[in-house]
Amino acid sequence: MTTVGCAPAGTPLPLGIDTPFVLYGHRPSPNIGAVGATIPPVVRALGLSPAARAWDFLSIALSVIAADESTTRTTSADGWTRQIKLTVAVIDPHFWNTAAPRLEEALRFLTADIWKLEFIEGGYLPGPPNPIKVRNEDVVCLLSGGMDSLIGAIDLVAAGHVPFLVSQIAKGDKHDQRAFAQRIAKQAMHLQVNHNASPPGPSERSQRARSMMFFGIGILAATCLQSYGKGAAVELFVPENGFISLNVPLTPMRLGSLSTRTTHPFYLAKIQEVLNAAGLNVKLVNPYQYKTKGEMLADCKNQPLLQQLIGSSTSCGRYARTGFRQCGRCVPCLVRRSQRWRS
Template sequence: MAEFDLRFQVPATVTAQAAQRTLYWPTTGTGSYNTPLGPRLGHLGPVRQPNADLFRLAAMVYAADRSVPRQAGRVNWTRRSFELTVPVLGDAESWNSVAHELARLLDFLSGDEWRLTFRRTRLPRESIADNQHRDAERVVLMSGGADSAIGAFLARTHPEPHVLVSHVGATSIFPIQRDVAARIRDLRSTGSVQHHRQVRFTRSQTQPGGHRFRNENSTRTRSFLFLALGLAVASLNDVPLWIPENGFASLNPPLGPDQLGSLSTRTTHPWFLTELSRLARQVGATAEITNPFARQTKGEMFRWLADEIGDDKIAGDFLSATNSCAHTSRRWLGVTAQHHCGTCFGCLVRRASFAAASLPDTSTYVSDSWPNDRVKSQLQNASVLPSIRGFVARGIRVSDIAAMRLPDGYSASEARDLCTRGACELALLT
């Protein structure tokens, strides 16, 4: 079992043993994270205390997930075990009362086993910025992907001022996010006030003392960090958070009998969002979360956007400027923030959605023109297209729906209908 604690002061000497078990997040100097944020999140403004506690939990989960490789022998999706001791400024008893349920949520999210213990702590002093967006009545997560871009456009059609929040992990995504926000302002020049806030937060490559982290690239929990960040910003005005994602991917139907899901994140799964919101409210956090596209496929979202804009070419150009690829960090494959691999789940659903919505796709896919045999072999081996073809041929089964954890108010028939529509879009790839 991998054990992690979080400390806010870096000792003069960090041993190799301490570096394996301890994460460091000082208010100044070098720690385990690359970020302008201190542990109180003062850079964001006067964040509500339970929301800052929630974000510290998410930061620990993210760093632990990144630092324990899944590979064991020849099995790349080994179930790992984690035990985290999470420092909270608030009532540790309240957090410990929901620790088991929070751990169960994380099990569902990453496919691992999590154990959480919360301890009350004192945090170092930190400058607290003014609330920059006192007029905001909604916060919208905007990653730079197509779904979040459509969500940001939808928010612009509403009258309320709002904040787009972007998590900056890979610096190459930073300009994509900024460009998408600018394009939305151009497309809806008379829309509501739309602020955009980009926040850098990544795990460092090395620990204090020069000890190098081990590395796991799957990072299924990064989206939980993004969600906690959005809730922290929402807590400034105690307003709702939107996390836009097509409902088909959110339900995460298994592509094959040996897979738990479609290889996309489960952070927007309706059960996950409902349970996280309930548990976060129980400890006093701002936690009203909505997915405005929970009942739509990605192709339906694309078509809605095009109808709103009134021009298929302009809509296609806007969506093509977004990034949906899971492999943008693999530059040696020729996949950058301006390119897509063309073979991962995100790319294939994206391509099917352009086709389903009858929109021009000007995205650059590396798989359309293999740069060399090595890249061709790597991307073909990583392609989920065979699994998608098997999924489409098999069809949506009652057992697929029965295996889903659906919250109250979400019927099995609705889930099956949505998955069937999503499968019809994927059939356009075969």
């Protein structure tokens, strides 16, 4: 079993950690990794003051990303399934240790690994910015730069919502994410961050845990809304067509987590259970669970705007590896190409 530990600078990790990481900081030495260093300055610069439990959830999400990227699959017994013990410093370790079994179940489904989570004191909780900018948006929407999230954001605005847009920066997508946000909801807040995980050793490329980061920053944003502060539930929209959400394996070589499960309804339900137990009044919503990509495209509520922006959206699972061009052959590309035959 590989042991990974993540804590802010100054918080000691238990002895025996194979791979230590600094949370929200930079690498102090070649033998220690780092993750999330750029997030607190961005959040503070925007005047946001997230809830303590939201910071804890983001710390967990970042730590899962760190463990996922630093633990290679090639050394596991079957070449895929890893055994990972992850220790994370949080503000409320008592609660999170009670929630650990739920999180472990969600992560096992997401990555097909065997996870053991342990939470210790010393988590990250920054002081509030001065001034705090209370946000009046009424929902949060993930905006990845892909076609589905583009349609999701357009539809929310067309329905009269003012979305707080949240993006995980991916190489090649940063400019398009920003351009989409400006065109879709110019007056709304757009939070763009990157986990900046820097393992001390080789990196694992499968990245099955990456959606934890999406939810981490989305939940962080949701707790900054004025409506959340008044006790209302905030909807966090995760726009994804139903076929890719289920990601049905097209061949025996894609069974299980060999196909990604980033927005699978079972996984979303398990994360929702954790949020409910944590008292985080955020509801995960995929409004397109029962639609194909073609149906999403045809039913988009602002067709002129969609046609202007869709050419810049990205679906390719190999985008960074193909010179920032869509390959046309991976499953996401094939699904995108098939949308014309939606009927």
